[in-house]
Each structure stands twice: as C-alpha cells, then as structure tokens.
Amino acid sequence: MNLMMLLEMAASGFPDRVAVTCGDEHLTYAELFSAAGAAAAEIRAAGVERAALLDTSNPALPVGLFAAAWAGVPFVPLNYRLTGDELDRLIEQTTPCHLVTDAPRAASLGGREGVLAHECASYLARARAGAKLEAEWNMDPEEIAILLFTSGTTGPPKAAVLRHKHLVSYILGSVEYGSADEDAAGLVCVPPYHIAGMAAIASSVYSGRRIVQLPNFDADAWIDLVAKERVTNAFVVPTMLTRIVDAIEARGGVELPSLRALSYGGGKMPQPVIERAMKLFPDTTDFTNAYGLTETSSTLTVLGPDDHRVAANSDDPDVRRRLSSVGCALPTVEIEIRDEDGKAVAPGVRGEIHVRGEQVSGEYLGKGTQVGSDGFFPTRDGGWLDADGYLFLEGRVDDIIVRGGENMSPGEIEDVLIEHDAVADCAVVGVPDEQWGEAVAAAIVLKDGKSVAPDALRDYVKERLRSSRAPQHIVFRDELPYNETGKLLRRVVRADLAEVAN
16 A cells, blocks of 8 residues: 555546646646656655645645655654744654755755755655656555654644555545546645645545645635635635635625535634535535544545535524534544443533544554554544434643533533624633632633623523633634644634633
8 A cells, every 4th residue: 555556546537637736737647647756766866854845735746745655654744834943853863864945945944964955946856857667666565655744733743654555545535437538627725734735645646536725725815716716626624614605695695506515624624614605605505514633544434415414404503503513423433422430421422532444543643553453543523423423523632621620611612602693703721710719711712793791601601501601801802823724823812812811
C-alpha cells in the first residue's frame, strides 16, 4: 500500500482529465504523475529524510505529496502562518529535509544545516519539465506517508505519524475509484497542514475529481470561485461556512447551481448556521458533516445528505437535533464512549470518545503510539451517542468544568445559549472560584442589531438546564478566537474570562 498507487490508477484511467486547477495553472492526471516522478528523483538525489512544504495551497502541494510517496520519504506540510520560534521548532523536527517554500523563506532558510530550500515556482517548473523517475515506489504499508503537526490548541504541536496503510485504508473504505463525473470539481480551501486538505487531495485523485485550489480563504473569493470554476463539491470548516453564509446574505442571495455537495467539519457546527446554509443553497442537495482527527487520517463519522434532509424536515425534536450531531461511524470504524474508569457507557451518557479502525494511527513522532492494547484510540474529545448511533460532540475532555464536585460539559451549555435569538456565537469555560473551585463563564457574540441582558441569558439556561449550569460570569465580545482551521482557542477564552472574574 502506497499513496502513489492512487495516482497511478488515476493517471492510467483518465490521463487527459484535469487533475489540478489553481488560478490559470492546470495539470492533467498524466502531467501530475510525470511531475511527481521528476520531483521524486530530485528528492532522492538530495539524500534527505523528509520532503516539506511551507506555502499556501498551489500545484506544488499534490506534486510534493506524491513525489514524497514515490521517493519513499515522509511528506511534511508546515504551517506557513508561523514565524520565529514556533516555526524553528517545527523545522528542527523535520530536518534533514528537501523544503519547498516561497522565495523569501527559501533565501532565509536555505542556509540552515539540514535544509535544502527550493523556491516553489522553480521547483514546480523543474518537476513539470523533468524526466520521470523510473524506479518503482516501495509498497511497504508501514512506511510513513505524512507527518502532520497538530494544531497545538492545548499545547505545543506534535507530529502525528500517518503511515501509508492508514491513509490508503481510509480512501479505499470511503471513496469509489473513478466515481466522479468528468465535470466534477472539488474546491479545497483548507490549508495544506490540515488533515482535511491532505484527505481531499487523496480522495479527489482516486475518484478522478478535479482539484480547485483557493490558496487563502476569503468568503467572497470562495463564492466567486465556486461560480467561475463551476465547483461541484466543497469542504469547509464551521467558521468558514459561517462567513460564507453571512456573505451570501449580505449579497441578498447568490445562485451557485453547480454546487451539488457541501461538506463541513473540523469543529462543532451550530445548528442555526447549518439550517441557514441549507436554505441559502437550494441547489445543493448533498450536505455532509464529517468528524475526524489528524491522528485518524481524517473522517471517522458522517452525517450524510439523507440524515440532513430527514432531520431538517422532522417535527420530532430528537430527530431534528441530529443536525447538530456529526452522524454515525463509517463502516470501517468502531466508536465507544467511555467513563473516567475506561468503561463503556450506555447511549445518552457523556464520556470520552474512543475509536478503532485500520485508518487510526494514534502515533506521534518520538512519542510512540497512544492506541490501547484493545486497538482503541482515546481521542480526548468528549461526547455521547444516541440510541441510533449518532455522535454528538462536546469539546475536549480537558475542558470539563468542575463546580463544587459536579462535572459540567461546556458543550451542553453552549448548545442552549446558541439557540437564543440574540446569540450568534458563544464559548463556555470554567474559571477559578474560591467557593466552588470553578465557576461557569461565557463569552457571547451577539447577532447584528440584537441585544440581551446577562440575567436574561442566565434565566434562559436555567429554564432548560439545572440552575448550577447558568453562567455566573457573562461577557460580550465582537468575535471569538479561532485558529485558521476553525478550532476554538478555548485557552484564550479561559484566560480572558479569568481576568474578568477576578
């Protein structure tokens, strides 16, 4: 098993079909295959241990991904938004490496020991013009395909190890070869260092879908690119979808008839946002919510198009609530919710999400595997399953608030607050409290033109949950802190609200 087998099948099956579009630049599947081979020859000649990319999404990304697989070295997409010490720490863990980056960074990083830096445009030009590497690639499934640094929302980034067996098993278990129509085009706007970006390339190649790249996300640019390139499929994180919905409403509506399927994931999706999106995209028949982790090679659960339609049209509150779930496990994945003692709990009971499957890595560079002897990986995400197997997320287990010995889920309280007519976004955290140990605090973003008193929000929570869950401290903010991949920076919210509480 090797990622290159996906590209080889695509290049053999539909060589003249366009594989990648970025602005005015295009690569067919045959050209992508040839460029990957030439780039692999360059990597092998350099005698390095890793191939890294430090840049926005562009054609060098798929070329570099498959070239690394061909050359038999891990591919390492680095966060181009980092500077200074943070970037230095990642590069130290990546050397000796063949690094593709922008011109200024190629000049500044090229002099470092163990770093062979190449400017992106010239690298891509050499790959497109060079001779294809004739040697076969290694089919050892245990070889490392990608080293992907985690977002570091709760600590320093760690390099998740994804081996070829993990990624290929995920693709083979979730995508049908050559299933995309000739006019199918998938818009990729998540950054290269996001697992969804890697999975989108692999799944698009195997299905034969054209990859349309948006180097830097902007809601209006996203809308315009969907229309220009007649995009049929797109994936966004929740914060992106929120901005897209706002932009469409600001335009008074937009017609995007080509967009048949819209997938979202990477964070918790407020139910009101997806309900608005489903109304604003009348031609989009397939909405899909996907939940997964870097350590699990992307998607674990899916709330599919039929689930969206049934939930949106149901009068049963339990069924309608599934719009805020992440759906059910893929056929190749097992999920258990476990308590603090590691024992599986019944449906409806909250706990930590554990997952098992061939695509699950759970391994970090230099730190070994976190997968248990039973094959289950503890995700550190909290949640619960309903009686029909639908998974509901409630944030990180470490975010649980302990008030007077009572454990409280921030997600449970956030679910109630976001339903208030005046609330656009919210974050609930625990802050130090002398009497109770921790107190419930909430940061609230109001909808435009709306207002609400703190006491009214407390009463709103009390009416729907027990009174102990009503936020003791409430602050209003213009926006909440998210990282570029849509993860709420809860530690930043906690520090902000701790100052208010004191």
